[in-house]
Amino acid sequence: MGDYDEDTAFLGQTGPYFWTTFFLLNTVYLSTGFNGLYMVFIGSAPTHHCLIPDVNLTREWKNAIIPVTIVDGVEVQTQCSRYKLDVVRNLSAQGFIPGRDVNLTNLELEKCLDGWSYSKEIYQSNIVTEWDLVCDDQWKVPFASSTLFVGYLFGSLISGQLSDRFGRKKVVFISLAAQCVSVLLQSFSHSWKMFCVMFLFVGASQISMYISAFVLGTELLSKTMRVLFTTLGAFLFYCIGYMTLPWIAYGIREWRTLLAVLSSTSVVYIPLWWLIPESPRWLITQGRVEEAEAIVRDAARKNKVEAPPVIFKESELHSLTPSRKYSMLDVLKNKNIRCITLMCLLLWMAINIGYFGLSLNTSNLSGDPFMNCFLSATTEVPAYVVSTWLLKKYPRRALLSIFLSLGGGLLLLIQFIPDTLQYVALALEMTGKFGFTMCFSIVYIYTAEIYPTVLRNVGIGMCSSAARIGSITAPYVIYLGTYNKVLPYILMGSLTIASSVVNFFLPETLNRDLPETVEQMQECQGLCHGFRKTKYVEDEGRRNQPIQREAKV
Incomplete structure (x- = not known):
């Protein structure tokens, strides 16, 4: 295989096969928009204050037991403290009126020993209200968000190796299944720690699917469609999924149900296993030339063009030896x-x-x-x-x-x-x-x-x-x-x-050829010196042989 694009040029640059593959692969990115940023809603802290237990307090003391502070010029109740309950209860029993008989600024404060009361105006429940991730535990929300991105880091490190070994298509669909299961299990989390652990798997599977689908698209599509796929398609379909997320979250205000519904959306991708082919480029590197030819011939049939009798010549496969x-x-x-x-x-x-x-x-x-x-x-x-x-x-x-x-x-x-x-x-x-x-x-x-x-x-x-x-x-x-x-x-x-x-x-x-070797790489401007560029030509089957040294750039 001297040049895959050259060998498959008979397919053309567009056609039903390329457009179908383009849209099917891009639909995969809708799920990354769904599952990438739902933490915006399930990790949002609603308005809250200390919970007041059911004790004998007058109406005036129930309203005054939470201190008031000024935030951006507006009086709001403090979120992490209250006046000491035993003291307030004694003052209430004696008939004292807050603000008239008692100067509230002199009263002792205590933490929210009985938990918190949360507003349900926006969210019925989320991880903040379920595990009280406020005040001293407020740091647990950004930590949980970070675990998703730590998963991204691990997934980006291993996805390339996995797709090189097992194939792009397999890794895409295995990652889709792993993402579906991870989000579903996350909806059953019984603790914040379990939630964070599952978020790691959500991130790793999501980025693995994203990268593998990106590689699969660049290898399946023609040069023209490849540019559209890498610059617009993947990003735009991710954005469509992202735009859909708030409407789903608006209709489902309970976090466990929301995650279960988002997880179930991956089921619609099952038929794509039979519709999206494996990368012929990868198959050839594995020595599976017949499978690669079968995929290319099917593409020719869909594009209504005639394939040559032999697409990939045996003599060209020697160029695949690793450098x-x-x-x-x-x-x-x-x-x-x-x-x-x-x-x-x-x-x-x-x-x-x-x-x-x-x-x-x-x-x-x-x-x-x-x-x-x-x-x-x-x-x-x-x-x-x-x-x-x-x-x-x-x-x-x-x-x-x-x-x-x-x-x-x-x-x-x-x-x-x-x-x-x-x-x-x-x-x-x-x-x-x-x-x-x-x-x-x-x-x-x-x-x-x-x-x-x-x-x-x-x-x-x-x-x-x-x-x-x-x-x-x-x-x-x-x-x-x-x-x-x-x-x-x-x-x-x-x-x-x-x-x-x-x-x-x-x-x-811009308008420069892609550098092939280290010597052809341009210099950074003004910071690095002493690096020389080299011109290269192809001669008698020899590639990238230096023929002339140039002065510093």
Whole structure:
């Protein structure tokens, strides 16, 4: 197999086979939108205060036993303390009136020893109300969110190896089944610890399915359809699932039922096992040429074109012998690649902190949490469409810096919006989410174009790990808002602005051929020196042989 695209060129670039495969694979991404961010609802803390047990108290003391504090200029009941119950009960029995006979500021406070009373105006129940994840245990909510992203980290590390060994299609459907079972078991969690453990499996199976389906799509589709799939299809269908989530959560306010329903949606994917083929490219690497030819001939039949008698010649299979394997050590050895990689790691981490931070923060915004989540998801649709169009015409480096500055700048601006203009703050946050989503879609392609083929998997794998660290950190960044509501915006905005400056030192890749070897990789701009580029030609069957050294770039 000298060139798979060349050998299968008779299929054309579009046609019923490619369009059917495109849509079937993309429907898989709907479930990632369902199951990726339901923590926004099941981990949201409703209005609450200390539970007052059924004791003999006058109506005045029942209303006054919870201290009042000022938050954003409004009087609200404190959430983590009450006046000492024994003292209040004695004062009530003696007929004293709070505020008239007793100065409440002189009374001793105690913690919520009898639990909490939660408002059911928005949620009937969720993990916060069931396990009292408030006050001293409030940290358990961002920790639970982080376990999902830790699962992402593990899943992204093993999914490539699993799909290389067992096949892309098998890993996609095994991951789908694992996600379904994990979410279902999570709905039966009897403790917060069990919930977190199951969230690890949800994250690992979800990212494994996402990556494997991404690889399967790039290997099954033609060049034209592949670009559409990787730049728009997967992201857009994920967004559709994300947009649907708040409407499901709006109709189901009880968290266990919500998770059970979300889990059951995976059942509709069972028929896809017989409709989506295995990757012919992978089958050929396994020596299963006859199965690969059968899939390609079926594609030709669906596209109504005639396949040649022999599609993959036996003599061409020798090109599949593995060449030198590259690892992370090769990235660290070269100064230029090391410099570029460090900047890419910062970029991916900053973008993921901003993207997931704003996604998880929708339940903390003023207004209806379901509508806020829907608006947050809706802003992603034009971002994916616009980024796909812009990437065809404009430099990647400039685009990424512009939208990093937009997202970070607006987050820094939010702190100056007065509380009376909450809708302005919401509009700024949604615009910032648009900017981060643009960056999210651009950075994938930009990074793939920077690294050479021999290091592309290693480079993107390292960047993906940095992204997972960023997403693990995001819930804790949002948690800082419990101390000061502007702290998350300052931190995310400052980090994003810094990354936009760093991005200027990366090389531009627009209208440049993808580098194949380490020597063909461009230099970073202004930070790394001493690295020389080499020109390569193909001659007499020899590939990538150096013929000329050039001066420093």
